[in-house]
Amino acid sequence: MNKIRTRFAPSPTGFLHIGGVRTALYAWLLAKQNKGDFVIRIEDTDKDREVEGSIEHILKTFKMLGLDYDEGPDKPGPFGPYMQSERLPIYHEWALKLVSKGLAYGDPFSKEEVEGYRIDAKQKKLPFLYRNYRPNKLPAWDKSKPLRFKSNPQKYTWNDIVLGQIQSNENAIDDFILIKSDGYPTYNFAHIVDDYLMQISHVIRSQEFIASVPKFLNLYQALEIEPPILATVPAILGPDGRKKLSKRDNAKDILDYLKEGYLKEALINFMALLGWNDSTEQEIFNVDQLISKFKLSNVQKSPAKFDERRLVWMNGQYIRMTSTTELYALAKSYWPNDSKTFSQDYKMAVLDLIKERLKYLSEIPDLTSFFFVEPKIDPSLITDNKILSKIDNQFLIKLLELSHQRLSKTSFKLEEIKNTLNDLLLETAQKPVVLFSLIRIATTQSPASPSLFETIAILGKDKTLSRIETQIKALKNYE
Numbered sequence: 391m392n393k394i395r396t397r398f399a400p401s402p403t404g405f406l407h408i409g410g411v412r413t414a415l416y417a418w419l420l421a422k423q424n425k426g427d428f429v430i431r432i433e434d435t436d437k438d439r440e441v442e443g444s445i446e447h448i449l450k451t452f453k454m455l456g457l458d459y460d461e462g463p464d465k466p467g468p469f470g471p472y473m474q475s476e477r478l479p480i481y482h483e484w485a486l487k488l489v490s491k492g493l494a495y496g497d498p499f500s501k502e503e504v505e506g507y508r509i510d511a512k513q514k515k516l517p518f519l520y521r522n523y524r525p526n527k528l529p530a531w532d533k534s535k536p537l538r539f540k541s542n543p544q545k546y547t548w549n550d551i552v553l554g555q556i557q558s559n560e561n562a563i564d565d566f567i568l569i570k571s572d573g574y575p576t577y578n579f580a581h582i583v584d585d586y587l588m589q590i591s592h593v594i595r596s597q598e599f600i601a602s603v604p605k606f607l608n609l610y611q612a613l614e615i616e617p618p619i620l621a622t623v624p625a626i627l628g629p630d631g632r633k634k635l636s637k638r639d640n641a642k643d644i645l646d647y648l649k650e651g652y653l654k655e656a657l658i659n660f661m662a663l664l665g666w667n668d669s670t671e672q673e674i675f676n677v678d679q680l681i682s683k684f685k686l687s688n689v690q691k692s693p694a695k696f697d698e699r700r701l702v703w704m705n706g707q708y709i710r711m712t713s714t715t716e717l718y719a720l721a722k723s724y725w726p727n728d729s730k731t732f733s734q735d736y737k738m739a740v741l742d743l744i745k746e747r748l749k750y751l752s753e754i755p756d757l758t759s760f761f762f763v764e765p766k767i768d769p770s771l772i773t774d775n776k777i778l779s780k781i782d783n784q785f786l787i788k789l790l791e792l793s794h795q796r797l798s799k800t801s802f803k804l805e806e807i808k809n810t811l812n813d814l815l816l817e818t819a820q821k822p823v824v825l826f827s828l829i830r831i832a833t834t835q836s837p838a839s840p841s842l843f844e845t846i847a848i849l850g851k852d853k854t855l856s857r858i859e860t861q862i863k864a865l866k867n868y869e
């Protein structure tokens with residue numbers, strides 16, 4: 391069998407949406423699994439739609455995700471160049487082959503004529519097809535006009551690895567433009583030439599191209615080239631499961647997710663599952679597992695649903711699977727400014743503690759700021775607390791004074807803190823939701839924090855005691 395070579399062929403018309411990267415990921419997985427090649431080809435033949443910066447953005451996304459490519463615009467290979475705008479002579483050469491075989495002609499149709507033909511077809515209750523109005527004697531191509539393909543209408547049956555057998559009739563075939571009047575090829579033409587010359591074995595792409603496949607098959611035939619294996623991946627729907635995923639669904643650009651501190655392994659795992667599973671309930675697959683388990687034939691036909699909550703959950707799982715040392719390295723740029731003067735050991739201890747609750751790395755400042763700066767007293771933490779707000783202020787003060795007194799006698803080792811506060815619970819006949827919540831508020835000024843004992847153990851004795859004192863003073867002032 392020939393080498394498996396897959397490609398991702400984005401048009402640089404904007405930033406990469408999650409669906410695009412998912413499609414590319416499937417092509418990448420297939421190549422990796424078969425020790426094949428994965429190629430990035432930039433399809434920049436529509437200069438009007440090009441958005442500046444998108445090529446860099448696309449390539450950066452692949453680099454950041456660790457989806458390496460064997461050939462691409464910045465990675466020369468035997469089949470380059472990998473930017474379609476740099477391959478114009480190649481398309482012209484192939485176009486001329488068709489012209490010389492009498493299979494392409496200079497576009498003779500003016501806008502007005504086409505309008506007239508449309509009306510004519512409508513009156514005849516026929517679909518409008520250029521080929522029905524093609525002149526008998528094919529017009530020559532003078533390059534100021536587009537070049538059109540002379541199609542050969544027929545029925546097709548073809549196999550799509552994901553969708554199975556598909557049939558089409560003659561109406562799907564028409565004379566389409568190969569080269570535009572600006573000299574650039576159309577997608578319909580260029581991708582066929584390139585996939586062939588680049589020896590692409592599998593073309594994996596999204597649903598929107600399925601209706602055009604009969605046209606492509608017709609052109610493959612005219613060019614006398616064997617079509618590659620075709621696979622159509624499912625659409626991705628928004629969270630409501632009805633409409634196609636769009637900007638309004640808050641699906642972010644992959645680089646934005648990475649900036650927010652989603653781990654690349656989690657993003658890859660999440661994207662892989664948008665339309666694929668290994669026929670079990672398993673949800674967590676590391677990249678190596680994906681490489682070995684991925685099968686195009688297991689890609690689902692029906693649309694996938696984008697659910698950001700699943701991504702958040704999955705990222706949390708990955709954070710917990712990552713060692714604290716590794717996570718610390720990944721989290722370097724996420725610490726709040728105030729943490730600068732603190733030691734690595736201290737920050738590692740903080741990270742180890744919040745790891746259980748951390749959903750993405752950009753939450754670190756919010757979850758950890760009280761470890762680095764003195765938190766401001768927030769009276770609402772008590773007044774809005776269902777249980778504490780019903781307790782007499784004097785009693786709250788008393789509880790804090792006792793806590794202060796007992797804790798001040800300890801060496802502040804974790805075990806001692808635990809025993810001391812548990813003893814105090816018994817002694818005062820209070821529930822943890824009262825006593826521990828109160829100490830938590832006093833020491834962190836936040837309604838939730840990781841385990842109280844660990845939190846204050848990391849904060850240390852001095853800070854813990856002085857924050858309790860500050861809270862006592864504040865409560866006295868409420869009197």
Ligand code: GLU
Pocket residue numbers: 398399400401433577581594595596
């Ligand atoms: N340039 C096309 C796009 O960005 C590529 C489609 C394909 O993969 O063939 O949609």
